[in-house]
Amino acid sequence: MPSFDKEYFNLGYLDTLSYKDTFVHRLDPRIKLVTTFIFILFVVSFPKYEILKMLPFFFFPVFILSVGEIPLKFILKKLLIASPFALFVGIFNPFFDTAAMYNFYGIPISGGWVSYLSIIIKFILTVTAALLLVATTSFPGVCLALKKLKVPNVFVVQLLFLYRYMFVLTAETMRIIRARNMRSFGKKGRGMKTLISIIGVLFVRTVERSERIYQAMCSRGFDGEIRLLTSYKIGFVDISFAITAITVFIIFRGYDVTKTLGELITKT
Amino acid sequence: MHMADALLSPGVGTTFWAGSLGVIGYCAKKLRENINEKMIPLMGILAAFIFAAQMINFTIPGTGSSGHIGGGMILVIILGPYAAFIAVASVLTVQCLFFADGGILALGCNIWNMAVYPCFIAYPLIYAPLTKGNKTPGRIMIASILSVVVALEFGALSVVLQTMFSGKTELPFTTFLVLMLPIHFAIAIGEGFITGGFVNYIRVIKPEVLDVVEGSRAFSVKKVLVSIGIVAIITGGMLSWFASTHPDGLEWSIERVYGKAVLPGYETGIIPDLRDIQEKTAILPDYNFPAGKEEKSEGAADSWPAVNAGTSFSGIIGSLMVLGLVFILGFGINAVKSKRRNMVI
């Protein structure tokens, strides 16, 4: 399948997942947003050579994934195609930090490899957390959470419009791209000049659409303000979820669960 | 290039969140003062347009590989700096969530790197002066390419600095810079060419669009410069306060908050519990050393003891508190305003 189509359907699939009905999906979006953010802060707060103490933190994505009924395979796939910038920059660590840090049965392991592994783990944890947030919270829910957290209205409304029309416009783009691909052979027809006229056409259609949307808005009494009725309420369950999760983060951050467990097992 | 969570320290991440949220708040205020109703759907749908346009691959001349556009500069030229900033920030937010580009903590950095520079450096200082009163296709092309180059190079430089300040990588500053700047220069030439070509194309086939939003593009260069200067100084200040390579600065600030209990309100709820834990960790100062000592005997762990869990732990608390303060500060005004209405733009 052409890459454009693939991205389009991936986008749609993630969006579809977010409308499931599970315990995690039902949690208040604000709670999920804040908890995820705190989770990420905890993860990146680990020093650069830390590996072991980070591992217990996998409990969080795993919990969300299983309770939220999100297919692991899908998240792994997204993880693989996620922007590899961190991994790219981190790969230089082993070249610059070559002093041995551990001795693994006679094989010296340099600090660079340790810190690279640490980056990889952080990458997995943070990317998964972000993906799981959208997979378990409808995007309008995320926007309303932002709104309730006092993010300026213009920005929230902007996100809502973007969400609404990104599917419409990517579908429209997909039709244009198919038409281009059917009539272009090899590299010809895929250069910059064609791109300019494609985005030009897309742009003109988009502006015309925005005028029609504006008409539709006006005819329903639009006066410059977009009003929403929200029905989200933070309940006992939501608070308990957040407190439990954050307490666990704090415990895992402060006490070396991995080591304690390791010692327990090694002693017996 | 999207900055990533895994390369960031909490201090740098939250600092840039604060900076970017500050600029969002500033733009929101500007737009509220002077918005054409028609702009509301137009901004939203043009962000969706850039989102869709980014998904189109094209062949980069001379290389045979394919790339896609960023589109930030296109939005600024059409929408003006304030609306474009909001629109680009929204595109980055959606990419962060739906494609895991970067990450949630890095989103603050990414908005800074990819929206502030085109909207508040390249457009007011390069594009607008260069095309003022002389909108020939050639000029537009040159102005576009220059602006995109400047915006992208600033962005690349910021990525390098943010990585350096966070201290998770070993790549030396100059090496990293030498890697990043030329790559972004090449990307910027292509993007600039497309931006210029696009603007010229629109000027021929649908010139009226560029006039619809004429009013909202109005800005005073001086004002923009002063405001951006202020935001940059605040951000820079916070950054150096936070991300100084020895964590004492952060430690000290936390100590102060804890020691003097400056904010009595924090005595309730979770903070005292956190402090308990912090005290416990402090009582066990060498709890992570059994392993460390062994390594020392191997003479290879000079950098290891510098890593102190207690310090970074207080880093989290500090970051959280700063974030709290940022929200209180940045949106205090907004809160008062929107309290009046239920859910209003």
Place this chain on the structure above:
Amino acid sequence: MSHHIIDFKNVHFNYPDGTEALKGVTFRITHGESVGIVGANGAGKSTLIFHMNGYLLPTKGAIIIGDVQLGKTTRNEIRKKVGVVFQDPDDQLFMPTVFDDVSFGPLNMGLTKNRVIERVTEALNTVGCYELKDRPPHHLSSGQKRAVSIATVIAMQPDILVMDEPAASLDPRSRRQLIELLKEFKHTKIIASHDLDLILEVCKRCIVIADGKVRADGLTEELLMDEKLLIENSLELPLSLKGR
């Protein structure tokens, strides 16, 4: 009930580029009527519809809705009386969820929260889409989108319902459901469409326009059987009347 009347008096409209889209349109639609507006592409149907709720204002002539003359100051009042369903549901449904979209109009009218919820529930039940209320529009089928578009307008409880190509891009079954739905409405209805069979079923009266002018105005059954008139105006006999 005088406020359900639409009265166009010699309405002219020129677009800024000089195109004369309407050249003296006159007609009067009274309470409870259902009127089809037919005409070729570019005949002026859409321009006519944009006038019905004041998105465009006539360059010459007058439009009276109920007992109010359409003008800049009365526009908002008139928009509460005349609900317009536009051709592309993707333009009509601009909010992130069905509920938010249907509540957009009622909220703008300044109704209380409970009243809004009531209106939304009622409107969605009328079109049989209540269970879709939390879905985003891009998860709906074309037929569902169309039904929800209609709900967004009837939630405002307009006196007059105006629709532009309501059956465009619908599959036969969705089209049939739509026709049955439209037949049930007791509103004054104005439907612009190329779908002459739909007009024949739903509308008693029909106005044929061409080149910005009214060419014929009368009973649908009579006008749509007049092959000569239809062909002159780039139309053709409805399928259901062919071979009769």
